[in-house]
Amino acid sequence: MSTSTTPTGFHESTPVPGPGSREAAHRRLVAGLLQRQGAALVFLAVMAVAWIVFPGFGTTGNLRTLALQSSFLAVIALGMTLVIISGGIDLSVGSVYALGGVLAAYGSRWGFFGALLLPLAVCGLIGLVNGLLVARTAMAPFIATLATLLFARGLLLAITGEGATTYKIDNDQVFLEIGRGVLFGVGYPVYITLALFVAGGVLLRRTRFGQALFATGGSESSAVLMGLPVARTKIMVYVLSGLLAGFSGAMTAAYLQSGVTVIGVGTELDAIAAVVIGGTLLTGGAGTVIGTLFGVLLRNVIQNIINQIGTLDGNFQSVVSGAFLLVVVVVQRTLSRGRR
Amino acid sequence: MSDAALASRPQVRRGHANRLQEYGVYAAVAALVLFNLVFIPNFMSLGNFRTQLVQVAPIVIVALGMALVIGTEGIDLSVGAVMALAAALIPLYLGYGLVPALAMALTAGLVAGVCNGLLVAYVGIQPIIATLALLVGGRGLALVMAHGQLVDIHNPALLNLGSGDLLGVPISVVIAAVPAALTGLLIRRTALGRRIVAIGGNRSASALSGLPVRRVLVTVYAICGLFAALAGVLATARLGAGDPADTGILMELSAITAVVVGGTPLSGGRVRVAGTVAGALLMQLVYATLIKHNLPDSSAQMVQAAIIVVAVYVSRERSGR
Numbered sequence: 001m002s003t004s005t006t007p008t009g010f011h012e013s014t015p016v017p018g019p020g021s022r023e024a025a026h027r028r029l030v031a032g033l034l035q036r037q038g039a040a041l042v043f044l045a046v047m048a049v050a051w052i053v054f055p056g057f058g059t060t061g062n063l064r065t066l067a068l069q070s071s072f073l074a075v076i077a078l079g080m081t082l083v084i085i086s087g088g089i090d091l092s093v094g095s096v097y098a099l100g101g102v103l104a105a106y107g108s109r110w111g112f113f114g115a116l117l118l119p120l121a122v123c124g125l126i127g128l129v130n131g132l133l134v135a136r137t138a139m140a141p142f143i144a145t146l147a148t149l150l151f152a153r154g155l156l157l158a159i160t161g162e163g164a165t166t167y168k169i170d171n172d173q174v175f176l177e178i179g180r181g182v183l184f185g186v187g188y189p190v191y192i193t194l195a196l197f198v199a200g201g202v203l204l205r206r207t208r209f210g211q212a213l214f215a216t217g218g219s220e221s222s223a224v225l226m227g228l229p230v231a232r233t234k235i236m237v238y239v240l241s242g243l244l245a246g247f248s249g250a251m252t253a254a255y256l257q258s259g260v261t262v263i264g265v266g267t268e269l270d271a272i273a274a275v276v277i278g279g280t281l282l283t284g285g286a287g288t289v290i291g292t293l294f295g296v297l298l299r300n301v302i303q304n305i306i307n308q309i310g311t312l313d314g315n316f317q318s319v320v321s322g323a324f325l326l327v328v329v330v331v332q333r334t335l336s337r338g339r340r
Numbered sequence: 341m342s343d344a345a346l347a348s349r350p351q352v353r354r355g356h357a358n359r360l361q362e363y364g365v366y367a368a369v370a371a372l373v374l375f376n377l378v379f380i381p382n383f384m385s386l387g388n389f390r391t392q393l394v395q396v397a398p399i400v401i402v403a404l405g406m407a408l409v410i411g412t413e414g415i416d417l418s419v420g421a422v423m424a425l426a427a428a429l430i431p432l433y434l435g436y437g438l439v440p441a442l443a444m445a446l447t448a449g450l451v452a453g454v455c456n457g458l459l460v461a462y463v464g465i466q467p468i469i470a471t472l473a474l475l476v477g478g479r480g481l482a483l484v485m486a487h488g489q490l491v492d493i494h495n496p497a498l499l500n501l502g503s504g505d506l507l508g509v510p511i512s513v514v515i516a517a518v519p520a521a522l523t524g525l526l527i528r529r530t531a532l533g534r535r536i537v538a539i540g541g542n543r544s545a546s547a548l549s550g551l552p553v554r555r556v557l558v559t560v561y562a563i564c565g566l567f568a569a570l571a572g573v574l575a576t577a578r579l580g581a582g583d584p585a586d587t588g589i590l591m592e593l594s595a596i597t598a599v600v601v602g603g604t605p606l607s608g609g610r611v612r613v614a615g616t617v618a619g620a621l622l623m624q625l626v627y628a629t630l631i632k633h634n635l636p637d638s639s640a641q642m643v644q645a646a647i648i649v650v651a652v653y654v655s656r657e658r659s660g661r
Contacts, residue, residue, distance in 0.1 A: 154638045315480045318479060319480040326459075329469050
């Protein structure tokens with residue numbers, strides 16, 4: 001990725017609260033607010049407008065569906081956030097997501113743990129391969145994960161008899177609860193996703209690993225010189241991304257009660273878009289998981305609104321998504337210029 | 341026919357590893373052809389040979405534009421969407437005749453490329469994100485224009501582009517040869533070619549030495565968009581229908597693969613035109629070989645993944661990050 005041509009003026013927004021003066025910190029906060037929390041602000045605004053304009057939007061049912069639908073992509077985007085903060089990218093998540101679903105359905109014949117552990121093991125292994133290729137052979141993340149994208153899709157086809165077999169999960173399986181269970185009217189996937197995001201936030205902000213991650217993404221050579229375990233951090237990040245994508249696939253399989261083979265094509269791009277909209281910079285070294293969560297929510301709310309309008313061609317969804325992504329990055333870019 | 345290692349990385353490379361890096365892709369293509377000649381009867385039959393070439397033609401065209409973009413340390417994810425736009429526009433304007441329809445499709449590609457270039461060069465957005473927006477939005481726009489439907493084409497002149505012959509060579513192959521030759525000349529014989537490589541090698545140094553960096557970047561993305569639209573025209577002509585839903589799906593990945601397997605590093609500063617063509621041919625031959633040996637699609641994909649890893653491992657930048 002081209003890090004050389006892009007300004008790195010964002011490293012001050014890494015989580016360490018520096019000992020700078022109070023006013024300076026305050027100014028930084030305000031200037032950075034739109035950049036980092038822009039997605040949250042726009043999300044709230046769009047929600048408010050949609051709530052008022054479309055009577056069908058604010059209903060409990062619709063909001064429930066919205067939250068549930070968002071959770072699957074959100075889990076993938078969480079892993080992508082970590083990878084992008086490390087200065088890399090993971091294109092394999094879409095295929096790994098689909099593979100995770102198929103493996104979960106396949107593994108459900110061995111009960112709950114089969115359905116859960118089989119996808120996690122295989123997808124974690126694919127993440128490990130990504131990490132080793134990126135960290136140990138210095139291969140560009142874009143290409144290394146492009147190869148595993150193909151590999152994971154091929155593996156999926158091999159397991160499912162070239163996509164002809166769709167494994168079902170039996171009705172009496174406890175595993176189905178992961179996708180279909182409901183607590184206080186809200187689906188389990190929503191709780192699981194929130195828990196994962198909290199864990200992700202703590203991992204980033206409160207642990208040695210998180211610090212090493214920001215340092216690696218900010219300036220890899222400096223991180224190496226400081227004696228940080230850069231290679232190990234990178235490998236770990238890709239493993240986490242693979243695990244999360246695989247888990248999201250398993251959750252989807254539980255929700256759909258089968259391992260659908262055709263999902264996940266292009267999902268990596270949705271995840272990247274959500275991460276970028278959430279304010280994480282593709283150059284690495286800065287980013288928040290909460291921004292990503294709002295990035296995913298924003299994407300799904302906009303799709304939901306287009307559905308609410310009803311008369312619009314469904315294909316407008318992607319036109320709007322593309323235009324929206326463009327507006328967000330242009331605004332981010334302008335803001336980051338102003339802050340230099 | 342080998343591509344000169346171009347000026348920005350002047351160190352002369354020697355040794356086995358480097359020779360493998362330089363000529364590996366040609367050797368692989370030759371080995372694969374030989375293997376097939378021996379083990380698959382009728383492999384070199386004219387019909388099969390033609391089929392392979394016709395199938396690879398759109399990929400070659402897109403990959404050439406992609407090679408230029410990658411040479412500037414960029415990437416263009418929107419090529420598949422631009423193909424879809426071309427596929428949607430052709431049936432819309434075919435009523436006015438073949439030339440206006442082609443002109444509209446190619447203009448759309450050019451405009452899309454210029455937009456990408458402006459975003460990258462003037463707004464300063466990272467190429468991957470700037471072109472991702474068009475990937476997401478472009479196909480949607482194409483589907484909206486075509487009302488989400490596949491439109492049959494009955495114009496004989498256009499259909500001829502997809503299935504006709506010129507002196508015994510499929511027309512689409514002839515058409516693909518033109519951008520290949522032009523790109524080769526562009527890189528090796530023109531100032532623009534030198535500038536592309538220089539900018540990819542070191543953008544700030546290029547800017548400091550007075551190269552029109554932004555203009556060159558816009559030009560490069562415009563060429564890439566134009567080539568993608570041309571590939572969209574060929575794909576449409578071959579299919580005999582404008583199909584914005586499926587034309588060019590995942591083409592960005594095939595094109596990037598061809599470029600990288602052909603030995604052009606993703607870090608820019610080097611464009612291998614003949615290598616790119618060979619890279620596209622190699623991936624096509626690998627696929628055809630596996631299929632002819634009755635290996636299923638799944639194995640073909642996994643083998644392709646392995647080939648990408650090996651090719652990039654061999655040709656990776658030793659000094660790079």
